[in-house]
Amino acid sequence: MNQAENQKVRFYQTGTYTVGNRLLDGDIRTVQASSDRSNSLDSGHRACQGCGEALGARYAIDAAMRETNNQLIACNATGCLEVFTTPYPETAWQMPWIHSLFGNAAAVATGVAAAMKVKGRQDVRVIAQGGDGGTTDIGFGCLSGMFDRNDDVLYICYDNQAYMNTGVQRSSATPPAARTATTMPVGPEPGNQFGQGKNVPLVALAHNIPYVATASVHDLHDLERKVKKAMSVRGSRYLQIFVPCPLGWGSKPCDTIKLARMATECGLWPMFEGEYGEITNTHKLRRPSKVDGYLKLQRRFAHLFKPGQEGQLAKMQDLADTNIRKFQLLEEGSDDE
Amino acid sequence: MNKPFAITLDVGTSLLNHTGSWRTERPVYVDRLPPCNSTCPAGENIQGWLFHAEEGNYEQAFYTIMEDNPFPAVMGRVCYHTCETACNRTTLDDPVGINAVERFIGDEALRHGWNVEAGEDSGKKVMIIGSGPGGLAAAYHLRRKGHQVTVFESAPKAGGMLRYGIPKYRLPREKLAGEIGRIEKLGAEIRLNSPVSDVANTMKKEGFDACFLGFGAHVGQQVDLPNDGSVPVHDAVTVLRDLENEQLPDLHGNVVVYGGGNTAFDVARSATRLGALNVTVVYRRDRDMMPAHHEEIHEALEEGVQIACLRTIKGISDGQLELEIMVTGDDKMPQATGQTEMMKADVLVQAVGQGVDLSPIANLQGIVENRGVIQVGYDMQTGCAGVFAGGDMVPSPRTVTDAIGHGKKAAKNIDAYLNGKIYVAPEKHDPAPYEELNTWYYSDAPRSIRPILDVARRQSGFAEVVGNLDEKTAQYESRRCMSCGNCLECDNCYGVCPDNAVLKLGPGKGFEFKYDYCKGCGMCVEECPCGSIEMVPEDI
Incomplete structure (x- = not known):
């Protein structure tokens, strides 16, 4: 499955992993490779250097725009994505876009979808989007309700693992051991607690909705394929995209994609797809690695590399190993299928 | 004020917000010198011709080789390919089969009769001694500059050590003859059975303006x-x-x-x-x-x-x-x-x-001999003005490819000499080491292997041992090239920019940065598979 499915051509110079490639037929390049991509999120937005969320949002929305022939409305939760794109009266969105409150993006989207149904505009599709705070904490009630009603909305969560807009506070998507403004690296077990937080993709799956997937900004082909799949079905769908945050994670802006890649390849960010409550596909690891390399590039995990923290570091590796086992991320002859 | 409820400002686009002012470093596209090109004794632009071969444009690939080396079919057989030893792909899996692809292109050129043109007549005459790889390479490059050349060969057939030193099972004679014929078609005159006993005398008698010595080491x-x-x-x-x-x-x-x-x-x-x-x-x-x-x-x-x-x-x-x-x-x-x-x-x-028989140059003034070979300067010129030398008769590793490189270098300097100038080589690009690449983007691709004749048939005759790649395999092999240090138009920079600050100019034209919006995050540099973008500090 995954790439092998839609990538028949093999062995090009840069294989199937680059954004495009002059040697590939147009239909197997990504939407992002096309010079007429919609650029739904345009230049001039005020995201930090190397923002993973800005990148993830353009990837996902451009792909959805292509699938819906540009008949798309986005409902945004409060958060970085809203603030850096749309400081009134200026906006970076080149599409119909609405922002209401922090916690109600799913409910607003439900309303927009209902309105479109009443108007007989089934061709207009609706996306709700927000960060992990607006999704997994503040907007969680509305989100669960939307899943329960199976409203025709694709909800995209851009997961940067904390409340970055307000100054890096812990959310229920913050990983264990991470330093945030509210989980300082002090005491015998510094940083965020182990054993807390929510795995919202699995929670979404438990609602038996038509489609749930996790994706990452480092693997554009995979991400676009998942958006395309999500737009091909009706009902509630959920996509959580891993988007590193240089500011909140204390990483170099140029390392955003590299970190996303490393998180996936060490097992800390498992990529899977599920339909109606069942996991149907997992993204196998091309070059499996240990967690250290990924963690070392981020200041929020710097305390894990101090003397006496070996146990905490081992617990991080355990998390990754558990994911690898649970989601069956390895397969024989791992590097490529 | 004619605005909707609670609206006091006109809506505007974020494009008014020039985020490029945040930047302290800017990305720029660069061309680096890949290790294959860097080590090629003939100075071929290997990454350059593989680029065309990847697209299946073998004719353009051939012309790119011909800029530096008139012998692709010969090279693809007898070159000891230092390029492959240096290839960055070795660190990933196995080097690109450059030699095999070059041979495929060389054979295609002979099959289709692709050819190049001589330069406009300059009215200058150059004498070349020896029709080995060095002499013929010099003759070829001089013809392309429009100079008349006469090659003196003492043997009954042209080719020097290519013919008299390399057996047929490594280099079939029809391929050699084909590539020599192409040089003759350019207007190079080759006089067979014509040993030169006194270079100084012959030069004077026939009115040559310069001379290239390529005696070879035939003793x-x-x-x-x-x-x-x-x-x-x-x-x-x-x-x-x-x-x-x-x-x-x-x-x-x-x-x-x-x-x-x-x-x-x-x-x-x-x-x-x-x-x-x-x-x-x-x-x-x-x-x-x-x-x-x-x-x-x-x-x-x-x-x-x-x-x-x-x-x-x-x-x-x-x-x-x-x-x-x-x-x-x-x-x-x-x-x-x-x-x-x-x-x-x-x-x-x-x-x-x-050893080298140096007797024909006994009467030339200024030649310096050292341990059986003669000394030349960086411009391949001997101590005697207007007399250049290359190949096995000068200090070198004595390979065919080195000789071809000498011929090319000497031709450039002879051309400058004939025009009363001094040739200055263009400055070399910075190297493209493996560390500059982002190899995650290159999918696994095992090296292809050329067909080899059965041992029993090799032991009983002089048939060629190593076979040619078919077209599909040659293209596959050229696509294994990672294009180190030179843009391969993979669209990564265009795709990974969080600020839409890269403009795609279309096939063959590459990309351009929109510096009004580029915040200088450097993601394009980090994610460029081939290392052809670098960050340079802004003047602040």
């Missing part, structure tokens, strides 16, 4: 051995020359070849093909120290050639060679042990070195 050297006459002794150069002239050398029974270079193996493998019973290469140092190319040694062993390492020949008596056993000392040099052993031999061929 076979021998070690003086006490010999009772029971075993005939030949030198390798003569044996290979006789082979080409179809005066079949008498290599029968137990043939022993003395020496460990490529010439020794050419003789040994030829002897096998001529029906010798046993062929043994005797070499005084360790097998690892053999100067012969490992592929040559490997193929010889496959064909049944035996190797006796750490042996020197002390003398010949009663149809036997007395060999002294050596050991490798701490300084890696062989040391005699005093122990000896006997080896039966019917013929001994000495491949222990080749």
Whole structure:
């Protein structure tokens, strides 16, 4: 499955992993490779250097725009994505876009979808989007309700693992051991607690909705394929995209994609797809690695590399190993299928 | 105020917000020098011609090779491809089969009759001595600059060591003739059977404006051995020359070849093909120290050639060679042990070195000879103004590719000399080491292998040993190139920019940064697979 499915051509110079490639037929390049991509999120937005969320949002929305022939409305939760794109009266969105409150993006989207149904505009599709705070904490009630009603909305969560807009506070998507403004690296077990937080993709799956997937900004082909799949079905769908945050994670802006890649390849960010409550596909690891390399590039995990923290570091590796086992991320002859 | 409820400002686009002002470093597109190009003795733009081959445009690939080297079909057979040794892909899996692809392109060019044009006539005349790879390369490049060239060749056929030193099973003569013919079609005159005994005199008599010397090293050297006459002794150069002239050398029974270079193996493998019973290469140092190319040694062993390492020949008596056993000392040099052993031999061929006959330039003023070869400057010019030299007669590793490189370099300098100028080579780009690449983007692609003739057929004739790639495989192999340091139009920079600050200009035109919006995060640099973007500080 995954790439092998839609990538028949093999062995090009840069294989199937680059954004495009002059040697590939147009239909197997990504939407992002096309010079007429919609650029739904345009230049001039005020995201930090190397923002993973800005990148993830353009990837996902451009792909959805292509699938819906540009008949798309986005409902945004409060958060970085809203603030850096749309400081009134200026906006970076080149599409119909609405922002209401922090916690109600799913409910607003439900309303927009209902309105479109009443108007007989089934061709207009609706996306709700927000960060992990607006999704997994503040907007969680509305989100669960939307899943329960199976409203025709694709909800995209851009997961940067904390409340970055307000100054890096812990959310229920913050990983264990991470330093945030509210989980300082002090005491015998510094940083965020182990054993807390929510795995919202699995929670979404438990609602038996038509489609749930996790994706990452480092693997554009995979991400676009998942958006395309999500737009091909009706009902509630959920996509959580891993988007590193240089500011909140204390990483170099140029390392955003590299970190996303490393998180996936060490097992800390498992990529899977599920339909109606069942996991149907997992993204196998091309070059499996240990967690250290990924963690070392981020200041929020710097305390894990101090003397006496070996146990905490081992617990991080355990998390990754558990994911690898649970989601069956390895397969024989791992590097490529 | 005619605005909707609660709206006081006109809506605007974020494009008014020039985020480029945040930047302290800017990304710029660069071309770097890939390791293949950097090590090629002929200075080929290998990454450049592979780029065209990747698209299946073999004709353009051929023209790109021809900018530097007029012998792709020959190169694709006899070059020892230092490019592949240097290839960055070695670190990932195996080097790109550059040599195999070059041969495919060379053969395609001969099959289709692709050709290049000579330059506009300059009215200058250049004399070239020797039609080996150096002389012909010089002739070719000079013709493309519009100079008249006359190549003097003492042998009955053109090609020098390509013909008289490299056996047919490595270089079929129709391919050699095809590529030489292409140079003749450019208007280079080759005078066969025309030895030049006095260069100074001939230059003056025929009114040449400059001269390139490419004598080659055709004098076979021998070690003086006490010999009772029971075993005939030949030198390798003569044996290979006789082979080409179809005066079949008498290599029968137990043939022993003395020496460990490529010439020794050419003789040994030829002897096998001529029906010798046993062929043994005797070499005084360790097998690892053999100067012969490992592929040559490997193929010889496959064909049944035996190797006796750490042996020197002390003398010949009663149809036997007395060999002294050596050991490798701490300084890696062989040391005699005093122990000896006997080896039966019917013929001994000495491949222990080749000298240059310098007598034709005895009358030239200013030539400096050193250890049997002549000194040239960085411009390939000898101490005598207007006389240039290259190939085996100047200090060099003595490979075909080096000679071709000398010919090209000399031609550029001769051209400048004829125009009263000094040639200044363009500055080289910064290197493109493996560390500059982001290899995550390159999918696994095992190296393809050229077909090889069965050993039984190799032992019984001079048919070509190594076969050609088919078109599909050649294209696949060229696509294994990682395009180190040079944009391959993969669209990564265009895709990964969080600020939409890269403009895609269309096929063949590359990309451009929109500096009004680029915040200088450097993600495009980090994610460029081939390392052709770099960050430079802004003037603040």
